[in-house]
Amino acid sequence: MIDTDKILETGIKAAFESGRILRFYLGNLAEINKKGETDLVTKADIESEKIITETIRAIYPNHSILAEEGGLTTNDTSSGQSNRWIIDPLDGTTNFAHQLPLFCCSIAFQHENEIITGIVFNPVTNELFTAVKNGGAYLNGAKIKVSGKNDLKESLLVTGFPYDTNGIIDPIVKRLSNCLKAAQGIRRLGSAALDLCYIACGRFDGFWEQKLKPWDTAAGYLIASEAGGLVTDFANKPFQTEMNELLATNGLIHSQMISMMRI
Template structure:
């Protein structure tokens, strides 16, 4: 597989899928919302977007596997696996709110080699290839130069179905409110990550995330010069369901606030 050969067709496919989402969003009928679980919503738009992506990506890279949110296709022991969230920020979309995004990452074994996020409403296409830097709409991007958390803006996500760590989560929230310029909750982890990559946020953290929420954004942050870890400071952030992504310069401060409270709250 030559990454250069599939990059532009992949970008085109993902943007086309995002434009489909935008068109459907203009006149979306909320009676067509389905509920997969507590506050876990889906619509025909998510499903059809994923079908478009799987069909197109399978043609670009025959024999590949898929880790996809809506289960359109599955992975087995393939060398290359696409990790797909066809509509990250579904709840935003269903309520007519930005941001929401298409997020697609490509794994070779367990290494991310390509990541693409298209933020639908802002028409911003982010991508990164392993070792090739990160880009937004064709322009090279990099993380913020801010080197103190006190001068930074943080992003996070709120629990929406698993509230077992709510008390600890609120303690961490309180600490960041006091230690930074503030926090934002946009409702799309993929967008939080790419906004960190281009310096709009100094950092982002969240738990109970799936691989398809973060795969593309992880590589984009890393290629933009940022740092990504789990809540222990380790590397189990793709499948480990917890992630901290920062500009690198404030990572130690962010990690200390989270690590000192999170694992104590878990009794570890």
């Protein structure tokens, strides 16, 4: 039996520890490295991941951890049960490197292939988004819900662009064009986890992006879903952690957004 209260408490503690590290390094980076042509990694990413992992391991030494920088560490010896933490220590590294306050750490807990806890923390705004499966979604302890917009032309959308656009630039531009013509407006913040949380609290009505990873989406997916949102791929298939394209809406404009994704 999983103690979700303890899982949530551990995840929040890890997120706050991460926030302390991120605030320390914000504007104080000695160097910025690349792990791809445009994909950045900093000491803040590494140190944040280290403190999150250590905080979790202190309570759950046998759980597996899938983290953006460290990959998958499998220590699960709990009688065949699958318990996995999915971590993005700094979602929005490019923003962080440019001292834009749109970044966060994202921590999800997955039991038997189901995400049951999600935590996203922006240490600059001190906004803590949390959700437990079937328990609703919260921002700093206050329950949140998605917007009530049901018309795409009155909806504010958000999107993101992958670091590697090889072979998909045309569909990216086509979908962007479709949405620009149909919606009230579009923003691009640079953090998929925050985009999903902003769907959850009604700041945005729809979000789409391609080439995402589990650590980008796992926590935000649960938070958006528990706030009443709908999360699928572009073909309207239910969310899975390994899917690399994602559409999240308030549910009311989902079918309209699906039509925008068709190219």
